[in-house]
Amino acid sequence: MLSVRTLHKSFASPSDGGSVKVLDDVSFTVPAGSFFTLLGPSGCGKTTTMRSIAGLETPDDGSISIGGITVFDGARGIYVPPNKRQIGMVFQSYAIWPHMDVFDNVAFPLKVTGKLKSADIRRRVERALETVQLETLGNRPATRLSGGQQQRLALARALVVEPDLLLLDEPLSNLDAQLRDTMRSELRRLQREVGVTTIFVTHDQTEALALSDQIAVINKGAIVQIGEPQSVYERPQSRFVATFLGSTNLLPATLAERPGADGIGRAETAHGHLACVFAEDAERAPSTVVSIRPENILLAAQPVEQPGLNRFGGTIHERVYVGDSVEYIVKVGETLMRARGTPHERFNEGQAIQLHMRAHDCLALPGE
């Protein structure tokens, strides 16, 4: 459906006269009907990628095709302007035109083509407003809408033309926390219902994990990992992805034993051997770190003997009660590790403790 090939773009840097790479060899394909997320910290190039797909920005090189039609090709000098690409877009600010009412905002994309009868326009606008549950607000001035309503309106305006591709630029970031949760599930329901291929830009990992079929993690203008939410979260291939999505403990380590047939190898850490799985590049990397997520550490006062279970001894350094769970900071040797416990079982600060980790939950990553 959407194919993005080797996009490059750099801006001249005003400070040192050099250039800053905003997009560095960005490539990905999105199958029809799927929900694809560009996730990364601010300034990483995710928005530039989306604006390039929309045609609001021109990359220096590469190509983009939507639904089999090439809309941009740096080498062949092809550039299709935004109004000729079959897309719908929701802007971060929503960009609701304040001089039009709700109906006119949605009708605008249909009116400017000048090909539809006004009865058809009315019918389609009403249907779009129904989809986002704004059907009763058609005559209201656009300035008299709440944040959530503005977001729905922006969605209706993007969807009314039945675009091939829906672009969402951080649409939830302007909403307050509770509304954001509601709109998140609403967005997912809508996308499933309409079945439109969707590109979603966000810096919020929770949104990305909850909504996406596929996530592309971007850092410094380059895609560092693409995959389904679960695989990106559970099997990050780099230190950046492991720390950017969720929280994790990183232990410096060296390779002690290559993975065998079961995929389990051994890494040597300051606290002893760890049975763990290895990320693709980790075996060959000069140094490695082992990533262990806090929720994968089982704390117990007494050692649990079980084959394949790694075990460290430590003391509880700090306990933080966060409601649905308890966060512990555990001192293992000179290292502080984070672990998560249930509210039912309490350990006290200073208490000796055993940390248990399944080999499959320990992931050796390239050190840099």
Added chain:
Amino acid sequence: MARPTEQRTASVSPPAVSTTATRAFARPEPAPARRGQIKRRIRLRPTRILLFALLAILLGFLTLGPLAAVVIGSFRPDGLPFGEGWTFDNYIEVWSSHYSWVLAGNTLVFTAGSSAVAIVIALTLSWLIERTDLPGRALFRAAVLMPMATPPLLLAIAWALVLSPTIGIVPLALKPLIGAFPSWLDIYSLPGTIFVQGLAYVPTSILMLSPAIRAIDPSFEEAALVARATRVQVFFRVALPFLTPTLISIATILMMVGVLAFDVPAVIGIPGNVPLMSIEVFRRMTPPSGLPDYGGSAALNSAVFVLMVVGLVVYRRVTRHAGRYATVGGKAYRPRISKLGAWRWPALGLVGLYVAAAIVLPFLALFWASLIPYFGGFDASLLNRVSLGAYHDILTSHGVWTAAGNALAIAGLAVLALLVLGLVTGWAIVRAKSRAASLLLDVLSMIPMGVPPLMMGVALIFLAFGIRIVPIYGTIWLIALGHFIAFLPVSTRMMQVGLMQINGELEEAAAVAGANLVQTLLRIATPLLRPTMIALAIWVAVHSIREFSIAVMLQSGHNSVLSTVLYSFWETGSSSQAAALAVLLMAMLCLMVAVSAYLSRQKD
């Protein structure tokens, strides 16, 4: 690298949750706090009320006083506000004459026409400069404002030199080719006055339009573009509606100022026998013999007064809703630049044409006229008679030096007074908690906008005659007062716009931090407004030095200024001296405008 996308917030913003809370903090309930805090809280409100009351009285005296003088004068048999008896005779005399109605009609055409000319040119130019990849736009951004250095008076003289059928450069040059010069190109006509007046209004219009164009959040247009609209549709359906309030307010201001504009009519209208209201008012006030017709001119002015009220109401209605589109919080957007492609050369030609018509041509014409003893078009045979004699005449003339000193003193006084009063009034209007107080001050400060300079001159004569205890008539103080009142609306507006871009919470934070009203104004508002204040100071100085209508009305004795001296040279046929003075004046104003453009330059 920092893309605008990353810093955008909704213009139709989600309700600001914190506003009420912040307000509550700004005026805390009396808690068992430190003594100083409690004292401050009690003092705060009376200070405000006193400030508002004083401002209202001062503004009322400055702006309603002159108006009252004119209106009352129009009902007095002798036409002076402090005269005796009441009568309708002045009105009957003026409006029973058919000629007055011709005047009114012509004046309407003149005003509407010149405003339309100015707005069309200004919109085209500022859009090309702000929003397209026009070659050399940074240069043109400064260049299109340079004509501010060509006051209407000079522009009119220069175009008379270029297009006058008897002595103009173009008609004389074309004579051997086409014989008689086509009469429709005669500058001494109503279309001629409209053209030159419109050209003179362009810089002011651009100054008001450009910020409005830059303030449009580009995502509104991007959204339209993504929604299948063509570039033309994006302009007319999205961008133009955002600019409409600004365009209407520009039109209103130009119409109100233009209705009694006198500089262009004085130079072009009088010799062209174009019947215009301003010329008639001037004639009645300065008859060749006998007493001025105070009553008649007061009655004519009172008709303008009605128009002014209508204009002010329109202006307020339009600008009141302007805030709805404004994005407050000092967001700087990276404007969306569209590529002109093959159109860039025609566009460049268009901008070049304007710069030529508004500054290059006038300057060349004036420069040429200043070098030759008498003016008769451009002719190679005149080249050997070129001399700097006119400059020598001027620079050794005691009158000219006195006039220059007067002009500078008047400009300095006006700048100082307007910086202070403009800031205080603008602040009071923007930050007033009471809507009624804000409205009152706003209306009072806007009134002079509807008082044409010529009428202001007339009104000040009435006042100065009436209040003889202060011997102000015939001094530069009276002209300074006139400039001060005339430029008050623009100053207040500029300060208001500047203040509106500063989030009120910044000042509230200062209040919470323990600053009082004066400290907040001096330490928070003033530094943040520095660019606005510099721009304002230069704007007032330039406009005061080039101002003609008020100065010519109030001229008497030793208070002549550069513009009036220049006009009397021109009127008495000393065209080389007039042109030489004009060239020097232009150079001076150019320098001031250039400094202003440099200080307020946009970083691309």
